[in-house]
Amino acid sequence: MLMQLTVSGLAQGAIYALIALSLTVVFRATTVVNFGHGDFVLGGAFGVYVLVVMLGLPFLPSAIAAIILMFACGILISRGFIDPIKAGPHIGFAMMSISLGYIFRGTTRSIWGREVLPMPRVFDIPPVFIGDVVITGDAMIISGIVALLLVGFFIVFYKTSIGKVIQAVYQSERGATLIGINVRRFHDMMWGAGLAMGAVAGILIAPISLLHPDLGAGFLIRGFAAMTLGGFGSLGGAVAGGLILGVTEQYAGAYINTALIDITSYIVIILVLVVRPSGLFGKRAVVRV
């Protein structure tokens, strides 16, 4: 029982980890917390749904098309909506991103109405039995893809010059500009990357769950919970936080009450921020004056 819950929790947590990581990428690169991210994640899922179910395209090309589309959206958002209000107060960024998210959500709702959309199953892999623990094919595919992405991401971040640029801009935008980094274009790329990674999460969820426009809010809260748990702004922390959150949800649902699955992430956010705002792995935030 415990093992089974842990395994399914980790598979769920892998998705949260990906969402939290994509939020962190945008935050680290641009210091903007993307409050519309849940809806962008769902944007990836809906993109795939449109291409696969409505246009009848095969899954893989549709997925790639949806990711590219969300990357382009990220660039558009960075250039068209975040850049012009750079000089304004920080509250503006939050409101801008939340409004963009609502536009995504409103668009999906106005096209699909109040229906719940089932997506045909894509991965048809038989489950694996280890002892009395069942690992579904979906769980394996999702964890596998997320693990591959994470490895790739951390290699880029810590081993290549792109990673160094990210660090440089994060530490000082002005300094990065001085040594010849095009910070604006870098921000565009990071927004694109963040949305594309979020879209991957959405695409992985699409075949295993029913889609409706309100799912986005749940993704956002879970992404935030994973981020806060792991330490806001920490890349490894976001991944660890996501996995821990996934497992915690399963435990809370099984041992205490199934209704708790929905609010585990809220409680995690409130507890972590009140007790230990820096999260499990984050450094203590220095208050900027």
Added chain:
Amino acid sequence: MTQETPKVKPSLMHNTRIFYLVPLVAAIIPFFANDYLQFMVNMIMVYVLVTVGFNLVIGNLGQLAFANTAFFGIGAYMTAILMNYAGFTFEIALVGAAISGGLAGLLASITALRGIRIYYLAIITLAFGELMRWVYIHAESVTRGTDGLPLPDVTVFGMSMHSETAKFYVFLVITVLVVKGTSNLLKSRVGRAILAIRDNELTTASLGISTANYIILTFVWSGSVVGVAGAMFAASTERVFPESFGLTEVIVHFAMVMVGGAGSLIGSVIGGVVLTALPEYFRQFPGMEELFFGVIIIAVLLFLPKGLVSLLAKVSPLFRERYYRE
């Protein structure tokens, strides 16, 4: 002998007393409005108070807190619960709603004072609001879950408040009192301290102003005002549903503050008036409400960051914020 300064009498168009005419003119609305229009006007007053309360935290104090829907819901549910289970009349339940909203505000301010600011504050208050909605849904023995909690006959000082017209006059009195009270607060030493904290907290503290106390006061005041709005909302709809306090509501409140003008009391009133009636039209098309508010906030952020009131301020100095008494 002190030199006597000639007293300049401001012309009528430059005297803020002219705003007293607004409720007087509004008081004749019931004579020509039908029930639906009257209901909308009542809702406008509810949202004016919601915006006034929210703007205090967002615009005046400059804190990014999303707890407004939570205050609103707590006020509404507290009213319904007090009237249902304790048998209170509306005027007493209203006080209860204000106190409970204020307590929720106190809770939010404590987190803010613990150093949970900017995004952390936004995220924790967002989580708090959603948690409250979960409580409304799952505390079925008290709130009746998603079926909604109906209010018994709403009476105020022994008089029935069932008709829309009766509600209108009660709401008008409450709204005028709250807006005037908030206006006085903002024009006092307290209001200036709040603005100083927004502009530079450290400098404010170094001037010997206890920033913590003013932050607590702002949140509590904001929570109480929005709690009162929640009570009015409950009295107006006569049944409270958990869905009224969901995430769509967050963006409605944001839009009202931003469209009216962040940090401006007159802006709050304008935002509440302008944006309450419009979305009723969009509600019949799924998704249109979200699209509408999303687009409108983005447009304001990009092209009119200080809201509609900044346009009016160009025309008449009446609409400029004054943080002193005349």
